Amino acid sequence: MEYSRRAALAAALTLSGLSLSLTPAMAQDVNAGKQVFAQCAACHTATAVNGVGPGLLGIVGRKSAASPGFRYSPAFKRANLTWDEKSLDAYVxxxxxxxPGNLMPFSxxxxxxxxxDLIAYLKTVK
Ligand code: HEC
Structure with missing residues (x-):
């Protein structure tokens, strides 16, 4: 009894937190983008934690090959990009x-x- 009430409260708090953090106009795109990100999440977190791929925290506005501790390929070390909406769109x-020659196994x-939608979501990851 006590447990389920706490769980319900936690769920309600989580939901209200989410709706507060998104403005209504962009909510749909960001939510759709979060679904698209599921394709990336096998290798990337939306945090600073590296997995198979580098952590993508703050990726919009970040220099390429800049996630601390991630072993980038020579191709990425040479790339010298700044990730913005345009370069991310082209890359994805x-x-x-x-x-060319990067080791991200994704077509x-x-x-x-x-x-x-994905980039709208990535902009919220900071
Ligand atoms: C199967 C694993 C895998 C999947 C799926 C994948 N990636 Fe990657 N990604 C990587 C790896 C590995 C690297 C680093 C490649 C290198 O060093 O050559 C990378 C690099 C990147 C970078 C460059 C990061 C930096 O610090 O400069 C971005 C941006 C990126 N991925 C975005 C995405 C997005 C967005 C998706 C989904 C649409 C995605 N990736 C799907 C493995 C993956």
């Missing part, structure tokens, strides 16, 4: 075109709307 569309997302 076709990773090998933007950073890209062809759908422009999915990429835009």
């Amino acid at each position: 569309a076709d990773p090998q075109k933007v950073v 890209g997302i062809a759908d422009a709307k999915q990429r835009a």
Whole structure:
């Protein structure tokens, strides 16, 4: 009894926290983008923690190959990009075109709307 009431309270707090942190106009895109991020989450966290791929905390506005402790490929070490909406969009569309020879085993997302939603979500990850 006590436990389920606490669980319900925790769930209610989590939900209200989420709705407060998103403005209504962008909520849909960010939520859709979070779903798209599921494709990345096998290798990337939305935190500073590195996995198979580098942690993506603060990726929008970050220099490329800048996650502390991650062993980037020579291709990425040479890339010298600043990740903004444009470069991320191009990279997620076709990773090998933007950073030739990189070791990210992912072929890209062809759908422009999915990429835009994903980047809207990545902007909230900071
Ligand atoms: C199967 C694993 C895998 C998947 C899936 C994957 N990545 Fe990666 N990603 C990597 C690896 C590994 C690297 C580093 C590659 C290198 O050093 O050549 C990387 C690098 C990156 C970088 C460069 C980060 C930096 O610090 O400069 C970005 C941005 C990125 N991935 C975004 C994404 C996004 C967005 C998705 C989903 C659409 C995704 N990745 C899916 C493994 C993955």
